[in-house]
Amino acid sequence: MAAVPIRSNLSLRGSSRLISEFFEYAVNSILFQRGIYPPEDFKVVRKYGISMLVTVDEEVKTYIRKIISQLHRWTCGGKIQKVALVITNKDSGEDLERWQFNVEILQKDTPISPENTAQDDTRIQKEVQALIRQITATVTFLPQLEGRCTFNVLVYADRDSEVPTDWVDSDPRLIKNAEQVQLRSFSTNMHKIDCQVAYRFDP
Amino acid sequence: ESVAEACGLDLNTRILAFKPDAPESKKPVDLRAQYNRPQKAVVSQTKRKFATTPERVLDAPGIVDDYYLNLLDWSNLNAVAIALERNVYVWNADSGDVSGLAETDESTYVAGVKWSQDGTFLSVGLGNGLVEIYDVESQKKLRTMAGHQSRVGVLAWDRHILSSGSRSGAIHHHDVRIAQHKVGELLGHESEVCGLAWRSDGLQLASGGNDNLVQIWDARSSIPKFTKTNHTAAVKAVAWCPWQSNLLATGGGTMDKKIHFWNAATGSRVNTVDAGSQVTSLTWSPQLKEIISTHGFPDNNLSVWSYGTTGVTKQVDIPAHDSRVLYSALSPDGRILSTAASDENLKFWRVNDSETKKRTGIFSKAGTTNMTIR
């Protein structure tokens, strides 16, 4: 990954904040929808011009925060390539479902403006809305998760990234013989995020 | 190295996992939500009696099972229009006669039907994006209006203005009297428009779409006055209250199952109920303080709710059809609700049995034998 030019740092920072925030909401949405935590642990907030669900469980909130703040550091450094959320059956240890977000740094030499313009914001909001709507729509075909399930977050980072001690090397935990579904993408002036979900379909 | 390559991994990449385990869920999944088919009609403690069996059943072979379409309507002149694949049939509820009114060519199908307010014209939306208007008395097609790029599944009339909603998300206003019929275009929805209703005074239009949005438009504006994002699934059921003009009810699809009530003057949500199933239509009673909802997945039922100052209370659940109740229409006297489903039945339910001088003539031709609409 080429080094990001210094002059776009400001832009990268602003965009990274948007991306990290998106991950936080996306993770919350997936945990709610997939029933990893009970629905009464979530409350409705207004975000991206739509209603979103976020956890009110302090422990879960803190856990997600820890992940997101590290993601944010890596994103700001331009070190991150993918983020994956893997849902696992606790009893069998089997990975059942894997949400992957690809993070692409758009190699624009000089962004026209260091910050997103109001026009950008409207476009980004619409794109994010569309993606969240698609995440919601996946429930129509994803199998109901049975038994006790938990989740893990994986990050594909550059080899030279600084790694805090609570992050460890992992295999990619791909789902074998999975059905793969591609969702929409959205982009800021610096990043493009696209999303896919892989799941085991056993008729 | 080969493993990394097989996984498509760049050697300059590390895969890292956040090591601490995610917190345990404090509550297990509630299995009660999983099987919730009503076995029998459920009636709340109320004095009001409900007919839980249909008064009449007609066969409707080949009715298309598609949530996004609107294939049934009942006119002010007591005629029921129903679209079956490429054909539109009109069943005269007074005489019991059936006639074929329209047939599309083989390349398309009927996606929406709606009577004009006086019942003299039927508008028909097609799979190819065309909108047609038929004169019922002469049984002739009066005009074909082009403009939409994709199918037109929903239509709404305000006097001479016909509004049409399309799969593209666009809503067009057509002035049916003039050659250059397209007099307005509303581009507020990102995805198929499947719910559309003018308020009876024509001052506001409400729309619902597969983008999960409800929009409320002032009559001459092309910018939505309100955009409501509360539903988490498509919105097909959109109904204005006949006895409280600012009150709008909207119902959400499979992942939502909610009925929201809005004050269309302020845009505020004044009530919400969880209907438990995909909401496919909403019909206010003109005489009673009631609203009727029809449903798809999972219960395929019909529910009657009382609407009053104390809130919205379910009065009865009726297991109406063997499959999704996708289309419904109320008789002009407001007493009979017709419902159509992919079990290929068109059923008639008495939803208001209070005494009336003129009863809707669905019994004029006596007899209980089923008949087929063809």
Place this chain on the structure above:
Amino acid sequence: MNTTAKQTQTSIDIIEQAKENIEPRRQGHSAAAISKTFSKDHEQKVSNQLHEERISFEEKLQIADREEDPLQVWIDYIQWTLNSYPQGNTSESGLLSLLERCSQQFVKSPIYKNDIRYLRIWMQYAKYVEDPAELFSFLSLHEIGTNFSLYYEEFAGYFESNGLYKKAEDVYQKGFLRKAKPFARFQQRYDQFLHRKVIYAPDTITMRQTNEYPPLQTTFQLSNPHQQNGRSEV
């Protein structure tokens, strides 16, 4: 997306356009299959292709008993129906009648009595019957699938979702007697049931709240609730 290069990707767009026409199912749907189904519009569906495919399946059914594994012919047909009609049972899809025919077909076949695939067909059928409890009793009477954890999970799940925790408990007890397999899974499902019971219906807890192996009920025998309610057919 090179991490997944070998697997085919389905775009969600077509599925999202038709999201309200997809019946939620516990086992989910094949996104690839339903996307293909919804890529055809109604005018194309009326065309002959589905009709011809159906005829071909019906023909295969006619000669299925010559096959070594006739049940698989039915399963393929059912799966084709599920993929071609994501709305589930409609007059057009004929899903219910197909499930009914298949489940009736092998009631007397000893080779399928304890074939999990056959039980799964019954479980799909159970979703559509008016009184699932009666169906489960019928299966018990004919010893169909009664060795499997799935049978007890589903039977108990039906009671549980109707708030009948005591009856659900009784079903699990029968499963213990049968050593329902895979037993580890059965044990987990039972533990999870107890956990839910504590939370959602604490008033039904009478004696046991732990995950102990329940005491054997020596007086228990396979009753025939089917006759008790006086019906002879499911």
